[in-house]
Amino acid sequence: MAAEPLIKVENLVKHFVVRLGAFGERGATVYAVDDVNFDIFAGETLSLVGESGCGKSTTGFTLLNLQKATSGKVIFQGENIVSLDEKRMRPYRRELQIVFQDPYSTLNPRMTIGEVVGEPILFHKLATKAELPERVSRLLGDVGLPARFAQRYPHELSGGQRQRVAIARALACQPKFIVCDEAISALDVSVQAQIINLLLDLQEKYGLTYLFIAHDLAVVRHISDRVGVMYLGRLAELATREQLFSNPLHPYTKALLSAVPEADPELEKTRQRQILVGDVPSPLSPPAGCRFHTRCPIAMDKCRAVVPEWREVVTGHHVACHAVDMGTAG
Amino acid sequence: MTITPVNLSSSVADDEPPVSLWRDAWHRLVRNKLAVAGLAVVVLLAFVAVFGPWLTPYDFLTQDLNARNQAPSLAHLFGTDDLGRDVFSRVVYGTRTAFVVAIVVTTIAVAIGVTLGAMAGFFGGLFDRTVMWFTDMTMSVPNLLLVVVINASLKTPITAWMEARYQATLNPFYRETIWVDFLLVFGSMALISWPPYARLVRAQVLSIRGRPYVTAARALGLTNRLILMRYIVPNAIGPLIVSVSAGLGTAMVLESAFSFLGVGVNPPTPSWGNMISDGLRVWQHYPHLLAAPAAVLGLATVAFSFLGDGLNDALNPRGSK
Amino acid sequence: MTAPEIQKPLLDVRGLTIEIETRRGPAVIVDGINLTVGKGETVGVVGESGCGKSLTMLSLVRLLPNKIKVKGGTAEFAGRDLLRMSKSELRQVRGGKIGFVFQDPMTSLNPVMRIGDQLCEPLIYHRSMNKAEARTRAIELLRLVGIPGPEQRITAYPHELSGGMRQRVMIAMGLACDPELLIADEPTTALDVTIQAQIVDLVKDLRKKLNMSVVWITHDLALIAGLVDRVAVLYAGTVVEDAPVGELFARPTHPYTRGLLASIPKLSDERASRLSSIGGTPPEPGRRPKGCPFAPRCALAEAVCHERVPALEPVVGSNGHRVACFVAQRQMMEAA
Ligand SMILES: Nc1ncnc2c1ncn2[C@@H]1O[C@H](COP(=O)(O)OP(=O)(O)OP(=O)(O)O)[C@@H](O)[C@H]1O
Ligand SMILES: Nc1ncnc2c1ncn2[C@@H]1O[C@H](COP(=O)(O)OP(=O)(O)O)[C@@H](O)[C@H]1O
Ligand code: SF4
Ligand code: SF4
């Protein structure tokens, strides 16, 4: 991992200003992503996990400059892309793609599959009109769909097939990097495995880099090289797959892993579970100090006042927790 | 590297042709008997409106003082009025008036409403708030009051200006008061008709703007114009079609109502509304003078409402039970 | 063997068939489901979306949406057929003897009513309590499901609670009248894993305390592994396999169950190894195959599978393990 990262995320912040009250008279800030730092290396799968609302999608969106970052940098090919306006962003758009969760709203219902997949090719002038049908059928073949699907409309396809089309659309402009925002979460179990295999195949074939946003830890463990755990807008821990799953350091990561059920009744009978009390606090008023302190079983006084520093404790293993700093955790 | 093709056995059957949402909606529409009946009546009335002058045996203005207030007969299908004019011909011409007013007014209203609504929804911010404030203001003024005020305040100056032009140019066009009527009717009705379209389109755009396929289009780097034209407008248009169909019917009723009250199209130009108004005065003696225009107006209203309901069911199948 | 009351299951569904009106005519969505739930037993009903889990449960209390009708079968609950009992008898069952918990707590709770009032309603109706008694019981119930400060929370509106809290309220409502059977329809699907763990823990605890039977509907095989006594696997509106939980995970027999289990990533998997997956997708309601519903996706399918529907029959030499598959049955027979 000594190589120069493909994407460098530095102190990324995204706040939303929302209006509250019956007449929208009160302004409030949602701390969706707060001071997040990580690198993404070429060819790897980096996963982001965490509970709903913790800022995973917002990280993905701001990173692609689909939402304006409040502050911070995202360095891609030497350029801070989050500072670019739409026009100067356009050449980078081709290389940075996204696949969404809901297969039913991810495709324009008025366009045929051929148009959906063909549009980015024509727009970015990657092929001529004459070459287009051939390109489209090759892309459909890449995602395991027959060429005749080009004439179909999205509503005639199943959820898994639509998700394949969405992947083909993302591949159409030959990107380097794809954000998969819960790309398999809405699919049936038996279809999920198909799409996971497809993503793995395509990564091998085209050397793709993925930012894989998900909440299913079993899937994340299966496909990731590295995993980042988010809590309430901040990264709690970031490590390689092995480090994170065999030696989690942050108390939240530990609780999260222990909450994941395993498909094994014998194991489940004997397993010691650590069940967190309470809910995730509102991102409108996140707790001071460590944001996890309201639920953390080992919270100390310091945690309520001081934000734990984000540091690399072992090569490649980043964590933000006072207890880890003092060697009292684990 | 091989990618496992999808087993298609249980999804789309190969023998079925691809069906776009539009065609799907059309199939649903033509299966709906009431909607088809409504559509047939609307098409018939439109045909009458366009080819009316060639269909009627008499001119709508020709008076035959020997044949006043005649009951319906073979010579005069709907009878004649107190000036001996053929009521059938006048109803046919009234259809023309109704369609011209409805189409012009709806076109203007849709153009204003769609432009403002789409831009408000797409760009948001201060522009959106200004447009919506303006829309709410317009909607809060009672329709009839607005029209009466416009008529009262503008009719005299416009008529005076036309008369002055006539004196200066001696062009007979400026003596045709019908244009003043139309201008005022178009203007005032369009003014009160656009806000619902603006609201509808804005709401549509707001909801579509956030859909993943629009975000995906942005992620592909497509331009705003392309996104509006290919992703947002085609998906917003379904509810708009329903609303336009209903709006055409409403515009006809409104035109009749205004003409009935004397603030719309004035005699001698026939409108269902002013014919009903005239007929109402003598309905005890000559019921056909009231019945004929009222029946056609009723028919048109019902037809548009059936068509609108049918379109709604066809275009928003999940929205209805 | 001598005491039939002990043997008799609390809920016994036989041959339940449900149809839906479509443009192309009626289509079968639930095709002859057999399901039993014993007293104090927890049964997991597993299946992919659209396989008919929710409709089966809704049909038991006759709450099917318009255009969807029960076409056949019986559903005996404590000896009475739910599908044929009178309206007034049914009302006693709904929210009384059978409690329901739905997937989406936001849309299942009335947004304009305080949660306390929503909790009191069934108590006043089914238990003929007066207002004060119902209130006391409501507070007790909220405490039971682990809501802190129930005396204050009782006046809250649903939107003032978090998703996990709302689901706890839903469970409290399901429990309000001490039901003999609690049907939970994907109660944790909309929740995060840490909250899911809380809810699972709560239900495990409650069923012991209250000695009730539970039907837990889910699409997550891993979730039920540590939660239920027995599992029924649904595919396209039929039960294809039914077994004690340990038996099902140790010896899955139906090709679909095996496929499902194999497609779940496991601890021991190497990174990025390809998962085994089932090709294709489940059939849509109007397009059910003629024979075994799984035949178009089944690697073991034989000629007979496309012709006849396999019945759910006991696996030779097993205890309470039933499977609906020609090939699996034959293989088990040969092995025995
Ligand atoms: N456009 C927006 N306006 C205001 N708040 C927003 C907006 N988008 C996201 N948020 C808030 O920011 C936080 C992070 O949202 P995000 O969608 O990234 O969460 P997530 O981890 O992806 O959750 P999920 O699993 O539910 O998708 C949440 O509290 C959310 O409510
Ligand atoms: N209100 C409804 N109208 C039409 N079809 C429905 C309705 N509810 C359910 N269905 C259909 O019935 C089948 C089974 O649904 P359901 O029991 O809700 O599935 P599950 O709970 O297993 O996800 C699906 O094919 C679904 O599309
Ligand atoms: S910093 Fe303190 S509160 Fe936060 S996770 Fe570590 S120990 Fe817990
Ligand atoms: S009956 Fe035949 S098709 Fe059905 S699961 Fe068994 S082997 Fe497969």
Ligand SMILES: [Mg+2]
């Ligand atoms: Mg998200």
Ligand SMILES: [Mg+2]
């Ligand atoms: Mg369901």
